[in-house]
Amino acid sequence: MSRVIYMDYAATTPVDPRVAHRMSGCLLVEGNFGNPASRSHVYGWRAEEAVEEARGQVAALLNADPREIVWTSGATESDNLAIKGVAAGSRRRHLVTSRIEHKAVIDTCRFLETQGFEVTWLNPGSDGRVSADAVAAVLRPDTLLVSLMHVNNETGVINDLAAIGAVCRSAGVLFHTDAAQSAGKVPIDVRTMPVDLISLSAHKM
Structure with a gap:
């Protein structure tokens, strides 16, 4: 062979x-x-x-x-746990994500729409990225969470987590990222990167 x-x-x-x-x-x-x-x-x-x-x-x-590491079966469960876990019992009912997220994030946000949450679906720019300015433009007083992937699994583009996270922090909004494609390939330092929740998957490394 x-x-x-x-x-x-x-x-x-x-x-x-x-x-x-x-x-x-x-x-x-x-x-x-x-x-x-x-x-x-x-x-x-x-x-x-x-x-x-x-x-x-x-x-x-x-x-x-x-102590910050929580074991799950993989990135899909991790995405679900992060997004649904934050949403559970929250009075804030607005979420922000993009139309090019992994299906695990898209399906979770669509489910939450059926539970009374409003989701703003951002489109990427001409470079394939979701910019911090695009995120800032849609944040509201009732925005609970922004969920955007670090590296896109189909195009390979890298979102600027530092800039997006800074926008979220200044607005008091939680920031989740699916880093299944980037962990082990792109440096990630949660001590300096303004990210509140991060999902990984061992089978991508």
Whole structure:
């Protein structure tokens, strides 16, 4: 069989052999297979240590506090948790996103429209990006959240999170970004970047 050149890394990536080796040690009875929530025996203790080590590694990637890292099944669940979690119980009923977001964000915002939220759907500029000025122009006193991706999964354009986040901060609006395409490829520092919620996915790295 001829060697295949795979060019769809924006959709998913093969697991790095080093990661596969570490993960294989968590699947078999001879390895670290325990439930990390089981605090009454050594198998659970070892599993918890492995989970917390991984949490620290993800935090280091973002310059975040490990306590800020929440595990989900992937970016779709992470997007849903971030957006719906912020919306739950809020008196502010206005959200801002764009028409070129990942389906996970679009579907979540469409669902919230059925729950009485109003969503402003921004169009990208001629360069494919959503500008901070475009965001600033649609913010309102009842705006709760802006959700815009960092790197677009189809075009590869990079939104200026620093500028967009600064606009949100000055208006007292939360800012969520889906960084599934950028994490591990573009530097992300949540200590200096004005982002409140960020979604990642391991299978893109």
